Amino acid sequence: MGRLLCFAIMIALLMSSLPITVFAGVSAKKTANLENVLQSGVYRIRNRENGLYIDAYDMLYDAKGSAYLDEKNGGEAQDIYVERLTDGTYLLHPQSENGEYVLSYKSGRSDGSILTKRKETEKTEKFVIYSADNGAYTISPATTGAESLTLGVSEQTSRFKHNYLAICKYSGEKDQQWIFEPIETEGITLAFVSTKVKLYAVGTLYATLAPYNFGAKNVTWKSDDESVLMIDTNGNYTALAPGEVTVTATSGDKSASCTITVSKDAAFTWYSQHSAANSDWNATALSGISFTAGGVRKRFMIDKYGRGTDWMDEGCYLASIAMILNNMGAKLTKGYDFRSGQTDDLPADPYTVALANSGNTGATTSRSVLYGNPILVSRSNIDSRFNVNGKSIASEMTYNVSKKAIKEALDEHPEGVIIYFSRPSRNRTHYIVFTKCVNPEEKNPNNYRFEVCDSASYDAARGDHVLFEECISYTSEGYRMSSAVSMITWSIVD
Numbered sequence: 001m002g003r004l005l006c007f008a009i010m011i012a013l014l015m016s017s018l019p020i021t022v023f024a025g026v027s028a029k030k031t032a033n034l035e036n037v038l039q040s041g042v043y044r045i046r047n048r049e050n051g052l053y054i055d056a057y058d059m060l061y062d063a064k065g066s067a068y069l070d071e072k073n074g075g076e077a078q079d080i081y082v083e084r085l086t087d088g089t090y091l092l093h094p095q096s097e098n099g100e101y102v103l104s105y106k107s108g109r110s111d112g113s114i115l116t117k118r119k120e121t122e123k124t125e126k127f128v129i130y131s132a133d134n135g136a137y138t139i140s141p142a143t144t145g146a147e148s149l150t151l152g153v154s155e156q157t158s159r160f161k162h163n164y165l166a167i168c169k170y171s172g173e174k175d176q177q178w179i180f181e182p183i184e185t186e187g188i189t190l191a192f193v194s195t196k197v198k199l200y201a202v203g204t205l206y207a208t209l210a211p212y213n214f215g216a217k218n219v220t221w222k223s224d225d226e227s228v229l230m231i232d233t234n235g236n237y238t239a240l241a242p243g244e245v246t247v248t249a250t251s252g253d254k255s256a257s258c259t260i261t262v263s264k265d266a267a268f269t270w271y272s273q274h275s276a277a278n279s280d281w282n283a284t285a286l287s288g289i290s291f292t293a294g295g296v297r298k299r300f301m302i303d304k305y306g307r308g309t310d311w312m313d314e315g316c317y318l319a320s321i322a323m324i325l326n327n328m329g330a331k332l333t334k335g336y337d338f339r340s341g342q343t344d345d346l347p348a349d350p351y352t353v354a355l356a357n358s359g360n361t362g363a364t365t366s367r368s369v370l371y372g373n374p375i376l377v378s379r380s381n382i383d384s385r386f387n388v389n390g391k392s393i394a395s396e397m398t399y400n401v402s403k404k405a406i407k408e409a410l411d412e413h414p415e416g417v418i419i420y421f422s423r424p425s426r427n428r429t430h431y432i433v434f435t436k437c438v439n440p441e442e443k444n445p446n447n448y449r450f451e452v453c454d455s456a457s458y459d460a461a462r463g464d465h466v467l468f469e470e471c472i473s474y475t476s477e478g479y480r481m482s483s484a485v486s487m488i489t490w491s492i493v494d
Contacts, residue, residue: 065117233361293373327415
């Protein structure tokens with residue numbers, strides 16, 4: 001257990017926030033006033049000349065999600081999260097469609113480029129915002145010459161007769177100046193599944209701000225007892241000792257608190273492939289998600305046994321990998337999780353591992369259809385899209401699965417190892433996570449006994465950190481050590 005504690009403390013000490021770098025650019029007319037540097041926040045952005053507001057079509061109605069000017073209507077796309085990056089440039093996130101898109105301009109177009117939405121941020125999503133010293137600002141592309149170009153009103157109109165927004169030659173006129181009207185946070189809601197975590201667990205807490213969601217990047221976190229639960233300002237935590245702490249999320253003058261209980265049990269996550277409610281993962285929202293592969297469309301998972309109607313009915317391997325990666329503190333580097341509204345660096349669970357495995361970046365709603373088979377596991381796909389504190393991970397399969405080998409592997413991999421079982425006579429296979437040798441002092445390795453996390457169980461009593469001989473796969477499915485074929489481990493690549 002000492003190795004696991006050191007592992008968890010190492011992860012906690014690596015957590016830190018990036019510093020904010022003050023940016024002072026030079027506009028076409030003068031140096032920006034440092035006192036008027038625009039800070040991150042949610043705004044409605046009004047044109048100084050005509051009083052109309054920046055808006056953006058949803059992708060469902062406009063293939064490019066084009067930006068345009070409209071009356072003040074209070075729509076989500078008029079609520080724009082203005083994110084100030086560490087290099088002093090800005091991203092503009094319309095709050096429609098869960099805030100997953102940013103406004104963009106075409107690369108290489110120096111004039112007349114209409115603003116559209118993009119999901120992944122590249123150079124053409126960055127803007128420079130200058131103060132005009134009259135309460136207004138100009139917005140210039142960061143990559144195409146901020147000295148002479150700026151955001152203005154295009155003469156082109158949509159089919160709804162809205163004027164598009166476009167990159168124009170700088171003229172200094174009022175129709176190229178913008179008033180940023182801040183939208184105040186009305187409330188904050190904690191958005192995590194459970195208030196109970198296991199000893200030495202690492203993870204991330206989330207909060208949702210009203211009336212918008214993506215502004216959660218402005219939330220800071222604090223624990224009232226870091227000897228029990230250490231947490232950084234971004235919500236990344238490490239559970240260090242059994243007990244209770246009060247965790248508070250704050251944004252501006254709004255805050256919300258919750259009591260977190262750290263159990264005395266070790267931090268081995270249990271994911272059930274059949275339970276949407278009784279396991280350690282937020283699966284209840286996933287009952288509507290479907291994957292389509294090879295002409296077969298099935299829901300990702302349903303509650304209880306699917307009998308072939310859901311992908312996770314065969315998801316023991318996927319769930320087992322997710323347990324290991326979560327215990328390691330691994331994060332999906334690129335992806336979107338509609339359950340939390342978070343983009344990138346997503347904690348490992350069967351859903352995010354399925355995204356990595358099938359090449360997806362994530363669904364936008366609970367009723368989306370995704371491509372690819374989430375269950376036909378490719379460890380290389382999964383390993384390449386997850387990392388631990390920025391370091392790559394790599395898996396290895398070996399075929400020595402004696403009890404001695406399992407115990408030695410657990411000494412090197414306290415996050416657990418996966419054992420692959422096969423019963424050819426019944427045409428059945430299964431994967432189980434072995435987490436602990438309960439009698440390491442035993443002199444005869446053949447007498448070693450192990451605790452396991454078995455995804456085949458619907459309830460914790462027969463799957464969550466139980467003796468192998470008491471798990472459902474042993475008692476009901478007939479799997480024995482004699483049917484073990486191979487062992488899979490994961491390592492952090494230095």
